[in-house]
Structure formats: C-alpha cells, structure tokens
Amino acid sequence: MTDRTLDLDDFSDLIERPHGGLRRDAEERRARTGLPPEALGRLDALGEWLTAAQGRLPVEPIRQPRLVVFAGDHGVASLEVSSRPAGSAHTLVRETLEGTTPAAILARRLQVPVRVVDMALDCDPSELPDEVTRHRVRRSSGRLDIEDTLTAQEAETAFRAGMAVADEEADSGTDLVVLGDLSTGGTTAAGTLIAALCGTDASVVTGRGGGEIDDLAWMRKCAAIRDGLRRARPVLGDQLELLAAVGGADLTAATGFLLQSAVRRTPVVLDGVVSAACALVSQRVAFRAPDWWVAGHACSEPAQAKALDRMALDPLLEQRVEVGGGTGALLALPLVQAAAELAAELPVREDTAEGTDGEAGTDGDDDATNSPALDAT
Known part of the structure; x- marks a missing residue:
C-alpha cells in the first residue's frame, strides 16, 4: 500500500x-x-x-452506554455463503432503525441509544437517513476470494471513519460502547481474518451461523475463506493492507473504531465473530488494546472462539445468540452495569x-x- x-x-x-x-x-x-x-x-x-x-x-x-453498529455488504455473499441474499443488509439496517430487530428491541428495553454506521451497504444512500450513510466508503465491498475488498485509499478512509465515530462517541460522553455489526458475508470476512492471524486452515474457522446454512453453503463458505487466505497471508505484516485485501469497509471501520476507543479510554463490549475479528486485528496493531474490551457472549462460530482465546478474553454469556447487530453483547450489558x-x-x-x-x-x-x-x- x-x-x-x-x-x-x-x-x-x-x-x-x-x-x-x-x-x-x-x-x-x-x-x-x-x-x-x-x-x-x-x-x-x-x-x-x-x-x-x-x-x-x-x-x-454506567450512565451513557451506546450501541454502535457498523454495516456493510460483502461481494463474497454472491457465492451464497450466507443464509441471507447478497446485498440485503440494508433491510436489516432499516428494521433496526424501525426498532423491530432483536438488538433494537433489547436496546429500547435497556434504554440504550442505537447508532448505525453504513460503510458499504448495497443500496442507494438516499434510501437511508443521512446520519447513517455519511461515512459510506463504497457500495458493497469486493469479493475477497478473487480481489481486494477495498482499494488502499478506501481502506484508509474506512479506518479513519471508524476513528472519527469513536471520537464522536467519546466527546459526547458515551461511557461504554456495545459494538455490533450488520452485514451479508461478514462472517466469511471475519473467518478469513481470524484464520490468517491465528495460522489455521479454513475448515477450522468456518461456521454455519447457528446451523442456518446447509452443507453445500458451508463448503462454499469454506472454499471462499480458503481462497481469501491465499490473498491474506502475503500481507499479514501490514494490518491495513490485510483489511483492504479481505476485510471490507465495515470491518475496517470497526477496527479503527476499536483502536481509537482504546486511545480515548472508552470501554467496549464485543458482540460476535465479526467484532472478535476486528479486535484480533487491533491486537496485532497495539497489544495493549484488548485491555479495554470484554467479550459479551459466545456464539457458535468457531472463529470467534479462536480469536477470543488468542486475546485471552472469556465471554460473559454463552447463550449461542446468532442474530448479530449487537444482540448478544446487549444481553451482557446488564451484567456490566450490575x-x-x-x-x-x-x-x-x-x-x-x-x-x-x-x-x-x-x-x-x-x-x-x-x-x-x-x-x-
């Protein structure tokens, strides 16, 4: 780069x-x-x-917690590696904004404001509020198995966007962040990052999203991670290049967010495998950063367990929540508040x-x- x-x-x-x-x-x-x-x-x-x-x-x-959700679509979802259609993450975002997703319902019950940050949704930005789309880098990230998910400039822009969101939250008085994600193909990108950083094979980190995908979809996902690993391993020495190669805009922004939150001394509750992958990349950048995070819950994705073990983070809950959006981490929030x-x-x-x-x-x-x-x- x-x-x-x-x-x-x-x-x-x-x-x-x-x-x-x-x-x-x-x-x-x-x-x-x-x-x-x-x-x-x-x-x-x-x-x-x-x-x-x-x-x-x-x-x-804890007086001012906030749920911050980074959203984006991934080109790899076109390989049918997910239970959701490619390019459909914007529907999850709309449902979250309307308050009908599990995370939105829990956030309302817990009186936690929700902030959604569109980094690479595959929809016209006019379909969503300006405050959601103002940091968008591109329309869907590239297919990680055959091409870089971001250009060098897009990766830096996405990373800085995550940093800016962290600064905005710290400046506004947010005293704890619950970090979530909404995407299609995001767990494939997360599995690729974790396999690359942990030195494991694709099959070790490939999950089914709580059993939502069948054997054929699992094999397609495993193959995509395998091909992504071939592209990720040569750039392991540069974390921004790694994110550009296989991470996509939403994971890149979440990594910038985690690191800048640690700079600003803002504690963070991690959600599922995507936030774990971003945390693992962040640990590679700054080894003290994980001291500012707790793992909210354990999901069924084996990659998450790999990443959390590498960071010595023990999940607070084991409810096997798979729906994403910060749902599992929100369930852990009352424990932190207590x-x-x-x-x-x-x-x-x-x-x-x-x-x-x-x-x-x-x-x-x-x-x-x-x-x-x-x-x-």
Whole structure:
C-alpha cells in the first residue's frame, strides 16, 4: 500500500493500559465489604476492570452506554455463503432503525441509544437517513476470494471513519460502547481474518451461523475463506493492507473504531465473530488494546472462539445468540452495569488509608479528557 498517510504504529504509543494501581485498590476495597471472596463471581472482576478503565475509585455507574453498529455488504455473499441474499443488509439496517430487530428491541428495553454506521451497504444512500450513510466508503465491498475488498485509499478512509465515530462517541460522553455489526458475508470476512492471524486452515474457522446454512453453503463458505487466505497471508505484516485485501469497509471501520476507543479510554463490549475479528486485528496493531474490551457472549462460530482465546478474553454469556447487530453483547450489558453498581455502592466495613477509598482517583495522564488521540481526519 503506497502513499499512505495513516501510520498504525502510532497506536502502540497512544494506547495505555487501564489504571493498574486503581484496579489493585478496587480489589482491596472489595475485600473490605465483608462479602466472602468470589461471592459475586465475575462481577468483581468486571467492577475492577471498569474502575481501571474509568480511572476512578469508587467506580461510577454506567450512565451513557451506546450501541454502535457498523454495516456493510460483502461481494463474497454472491457465492451464497450466507443464509441471507447478497446485498440485503440494508433491510436489516432499516428494521433496526424501525426498532423491530432483536438488538433494537433489547436496546429500547435497556434504554440504550442505537447508532448505525453504513460503510458499504448495497443500496442507494438516499434510501437511508443521512446520519447513517455519511461515512459510506463504497457500495458493497469486493469479493475477497478473487480481489481486494477495498482499494488502499478506501481502506484508509474506512479506518479513519471508524476513528472519527469513536471520537464522536467519546466527546459526547458515551461511557461504554456495545459494538455490533450488520452485514451479508461478514462472517466469511471475519473467518478469513481470524484464520490468517491465528495460522489455521479454513475448515477450522468456518461456521454455519447457528446451523442456518446447509452443507453445500458451508463448503462454499469454506472454499471462499480458503481462497481469501491465499490473498491474506502475503500481507499479514501490514494490518491495513490485510483489511483492504479481505476485510471490507465495515470491518475496517470497526477496527479503527476499536483502536481509537482504546486511545480515548472508552470501554467496549464485543458482540460476535465479526467484532472478535476486528479486535484480533487491533491486537496485532497495539497489544495493549484488548485491555479495554470484554467479550459479551459466545456464539457458535468457531472463529470467534479462536480469536477470543488468542486475546485471552472469556465471554460473559454463552447463550449461542446468532442474530448479530449487537444482540448478544446487549444481553451482557446488564451484567456490566450490575458490576459497576455493586462496585460503586457496596459499603466498606472500616476506614481506609488516605486516597484508597475516595474521590476520583485519576492522574492527569490517565484522564480520558486529556488522553492523546490519533487524528482521524
């Protein structure tokens, strides 16, 4: 990739780990509540993670979560690798905007605003609201088995769009993001990325989407991932080239979003295999980035398990939800919110040493408002 102005190596310097000292203080504070160790299970670890991410002790409850969904069609869907027709993701987007998809219904129940970002839907942009289509890079990504899904310029534009969305969310006060996706062919792109980065064969990462595709469709999907791997492996050393080769606009944007969210110290709940693939690419860019994410749930796609294992992320739920759009991650959101409430409000039994139990425990360098940011423009 030539004439590129975006240097992904900068993320390694910009992304810091969550505040480790406060995490230890949160552990000590929890020990003084009088509850037996491990009585709250994983909620303790979640509360400590949020304390470190916020840089505050006690942690503050989650007040402004947001569901952010990156949407796009993939040319590989024309090979009938999906249970949905190629180019039909725009119908899922419309249903989400109308509030009739599982994710939209859950978001409404949980009072979580929904933001859909069209990166490469195969429809006329006039069919959707301007705020949905304003970041669109192209109409459908290319067929990953025979061609690059994006040009070099399109890949950079999509990546920067994801960064811009992360900045907009951080600037608006979003304190936790639930990351979702809506696509046709997106799990094929995700499987290709994960197989390439984990060094596995196509058959190891090819799933059925919860049993929705038959044996012939599974074989077509496996063949597409195999052919995509031949194109992905030569560019493994450059993650933006990798995304351009096989990722498509929506996955490229989601990767930029995850990395810039980590820069801005915004915690993220990952959804299914697509967000796991983007997270794995992000880890390759900046090894500290996964410290800012939790895996919301486990789906049946074997590629997701591969990616999460590589990042040492243990899913909060195992409901085998397959519908996408952030549905599984939204189911996990109440657990994260509960962990924050408990960590914030459980009283301690005795006085603490100065600074251990008190006010916002944020150093100037750890303040999200002062965090350095890579320019998305």
